[in-house]
């Protein structure tokens with residue numbers, strides 16, 4: 241459904257510690273994402289997990305290598321605070337996001353009351369997003385992507401924010417989507433969440449895939465590396 245072939249990505253950096261001022265964030269990453277699977281991505285801070293999601297979402301282009309997707313596939317990246325128009329209210333942001341994720345205007349309009357109800361934003365749904373807290377933005381972003389039925393849901397740590405009650409509800413809703421026919425890529429530092437939700441795990445280390453496969457095995461290898 242989506243494939244990365246030998247994908248590398250570098251940023252120019254002012255830090256002298258990187259090669260000639262170039263920071264190689266991803267280095268020859270190849271993998272396939274299969275329809276209806278939930279793929280977990282784990283790894284230490286700063287190893288390139290979010291960068292990989294951004295490449296999959298088409299927000300970043302790789303420096304070299306190829307990203308192959310079916311032309312009819314829409315991917316949505318769920319990450320806090322990204323993609324909101326701050327001057328617009330929650331309703332208009334939800335409408336825009338739904339349309340950007342491939343819904344027609346009438347379909348998108350049809351989702352709005354459900355989004356308002358699930359996100360529990362109440363009257364704030366009609367207020368500009370610039371007045372929202374981080375948790376409120378995450379409720380809006382999570383709910384919009386969840387309820388607008390994207391082909392690939394790219395989830396970046398979003399389940400770790402928000403208050404406990406919403407987190408539980410969001411986790412429950414994610415589980416329902418995952419058990420249905422939804423393809424999900426899930427970045428998380430919670431090994432318990434990854435073990436519970438994912439069919440397969442990629443462990444990223446220094447921009448490369450260090451291991452991939454069964455969640456229990458891959459997480460065990462990742463944990464063991466941290467003890468060294």
Ligand SMILES: Nc1ncnc2c1ncn2[C@@H]1O[C@H](COP(=O)(O)OP(=O)(O)OP(=O)(O)O)[C@@H](O)[C@H]1O
Nearest residue numbers: 251252263265283284285286287288289290291292
């Ligand atoms: N726009 C950018 N310009 C320069 N460097 C960047 C940029 N975006 C990311 N990086 C660098 O790329 C590296 C990987 O970042 P990324 O956000 O993908 O890591 P991560 O694995 O998601 O980390 P975390 O677990 O902390 O969220 C980091 O060292 C970061 O500083």
